[in-house]
Amino acid sequence: MPEPIEVPQESGAGWEPRIVAFFCNWCTYLAADLAGTSRMKYAPNARVIRVMCSGRIDPQFVMEAFAKGADGVLIGGCHFGDCHYQSGNHKALRRFMLLKRVLVGMGIEEERIRLEWISAAEADKLRDVMNDMVARLTALGPLQLEVPAEGFTEAARITELEEVTA
Amino acid sequence: MSDKPKVAFYWCSSCGGCEEAVVDLAEQILDVVAAVDIVFWPVALDFKKADVEAMEDGSILAAFVNGAIRTTEQEEMAHLLRRKAKVLVAFGSCAHLGGIPALANLWDREAIFATVYRTTPSTVNPDGVMPQVATSHNGDWVTLPGFYNTVRSLDQVTSVDYYIPGCAPTPNIIAGAVQTLLSGDLPPAGTVLAPDIALCEECPRLDTKPQDLSLERFRRPHEILIDEDTCLLAQGLLCMGPATRAGCGQLCIRGNMPCTGCFGPTSKVHDQGGKYLSAIASMLSATEDVAIESALDGIPDPIGTFYRYGLAGSLLRRRTMTPVDA
Ligand code: SF4
Ligand code: SF4
Numbered sequence: 100m101p102e103p104i105e106v107p108q109e110s111g112a113g114w115e116p117r118i119v120a121f122f123c124n125w126c127t128y129l130a131a132d133l134a135g136t137s138r139m140k141y142a143p144n145a146r147v148i149r150v151m152c153s154g155r156i157d158p159q160f161v162m163e164a165f166a167k168g169a170d171g172v173l174i175g176g177c178h179f180g181d182c183h184y185q186s187g188n189h190k191a192l193r194r195f196m197l198l199k200r201v202l203v204g205m206g207i208e209e210e211r212i213r214l215e216w217i218s219a220a221e222a223d224k225l226r227d228v229m230n231d232m233v234a235r236l237t238a239l240g241p242l243q244l245e246v247p248a249e250g251f252t253e254a255a256r257i258t259e260l261e262e263v264t265a
Numbered sequence: 266m267s268d269k270p271k272v273a274f275y276w277c278s279s280c281g282g283c284e285e286a287v288v289d290l291a292e293q294i295l296d297v298v299a300a301v302d303i304v305f306w307p308v309a310l311d312f313k314k315a316d317v318e319a320m321e322d323g324s325i326l327a328a329f330v331n332g333a334i335r336t337t338e339q340e341e342m343a344h345l346l347r348r349k350a351k352v353l354v355a356f357g358s359c360a361h362l363g364g365i366p367a368l369a370n371l372w373d374r375e376a377i378f379a380t381v382y383r384t385t386p387s388t389v390n391p392d393g394v395m396p397q398v399a400t401s402h403n404g405d406w407v408t409l410p411g412f413y414n415t416v417r418s419l420d421q422v423t424s425v426d427y428y429i430p431g432c433a434p435t436p437n438i439i440a441g442a443v444q445t446l447l448s449g450d451l452p453p454a455g456t457v458l459a460p461d462i463a464l465c466e467e468c469p470r471l472d473t474k475p476q477d478l479s480l481e482r483f484r485r486p487h488e489i490l491i492d493e494d495t496c497l498l499a500q501g502l503l504c505m506g507p508a509t510r511a512g513c514g515q516l517c518i519r520g521n522m523p524c525t526g527c528f529g530p531t532s533k534v535h536d537q538g539g540k541y542l543s544a545i546a547s548m549l550s551a552t553e554d555v556a557i558e559s560a561l562d563g564i565p566d567p568i569g570t571f572y573r574y575g576l577a578g579s580l581l582r583r584r585t586m587t588p589v590d591a
């Protein structure tokens with residue numbers, strides 16, 4: 100298991116939202132590359148994970164990102180008609196829409212998960228999406244799951260025990 | 266005392282169905298009873314907690330614990346049995362993954378108490394009396410176990426050696442598991458004692474499940490006349506077969522009802538609901554937002570459907586109570 104990334108958890112001074120970004124290899128990932136080589140400036144909050152197609156993104160990946168401490172998840176895929184595997188992005192959209200219903204039901208605000216179609220040429224769109232998402236997440240504050248990434252720790256258990264037996 | 270292997274049964278947050286399941290072993294239970302010494306089984310035998318405490322640590326061969334962990338008392342018993350038993354077995358969906366009781370993880374203690382002790386129409390509680398862990402009555406103290414905010418599976422409280430899945434586990438699965446445990450040839454710790462394949466793979470209707478199933482909408486069982494031979498998912502019913510572990514003998518399918526997922530996922534799946542929602546969302550034929558939304562409206566309770574038996578054991582474990590819609 101990867102170690103959790105060390106960024107201050109609590110809101111307040113110095114807190115920055117952590118975004119896990121799943122980008123399709125053929126479009127959004129290249130857009131991020133282009134943004135880099137053209138020295139565009141945009142919010143550096145995302146850890147990018149390259150996938151071969153947005154249709155490869157299993158909803159379990161997104162849940163795991165949140166469970167392990169992400170404040171937001173961004174999915175980037177090819178525009179309709181441009182997917183290298185024809186319908187991967189259509190599948191991604193349907194999964195995204197159902198996953199969003201589940202996550203909202205689990206108390207995760209809908210602004211925390213976002214799907215965007217960004218082609219290899221649209222570095223400016225990538226920049227705008229990223230800046231916008233960071234702004235929204237900053238306004239929302241950190242995602243504080245009631246069961247944190249470490250799971251049910253002894254310390255948390257004792258705190259709760261004190262609470263339930265007070 | 267006989268030198269037969271000692272076993273214990275205990276129940277935590279459960280419905281009693283798992284106890285029934287043990288009794289349902291019918292004649293097979295006599296073989297089990299003949300082979301072992303049952304040293305603790307509150308539902309059937311008059312041994313007390315103190316009897317267990319008096320035993321040497323590790324002196325019980327296997328303790329079978331059913332039910333989820335909701336209260337401080339259940340947690341204490343889980344720790345006690347863990348200490349006394351060589352092998353701790355999570356018996357049934359609730360001990361395995363939280364089960365039906367873990368659906369309460371969509372609320373918290375405060376919301377549950379408010380509903381149960383204040384707002385249900387049948388409640389008469391003018392003084393707003395709420396459960397207390399300790400209260401004095403005519404000079405005596407009366408105590409109750411503490412009620413945690415979150416329902417946990419047994420392995421979220423203590424270490425578990427084996428899991429027997431199912432709501433409730435079926436006689437074959439129980440008998441097979443007991444045989445495995447008594448044989449002394451133990452599988453690696455952490456094993457779920459049931460086949461590690463998806464239910465679809467052993468389903469008699471598998472031949473009628475198209476490779477690239479495409480569905481316009483989902484249906485609920487009361488909306489259609491269910492064909493008895495065709496794959497239920499192909500009929501638009503939310504059959505959890507693709508995301509559920511095999512081993513039950515396809516009980517629900519044989520009763521012409523979709524699987525609701527009680528055996529939990531296979532070992533390759535981290536989150537049964539996530540895996541299932543992925544599978545069924547890809548099967549929808551809709552491509553535009555509006556059409557997709559309306560097809561998804563055919564699943565009125567996605568969390569209750571995808572996580573009916575496994576919310577505690579899911580990746581997110583519970584709902585985070587946000588003030589917005591609490
Ligand atoms: S989806 Fe259900 S009915 Fe269809 S093959 Fe799988 S288990 Fe059988
Ligand atoms: S068909 Fe599914 S819900 Fe029914 S007993 Fe088997 S695993 Fe459980």
Ligand code: FES
Pocket residue numbers: 123124125126151152153154176177181182183184185187188
């Ligand atoms: S290849 Fe880019 S979304 Fe499928």
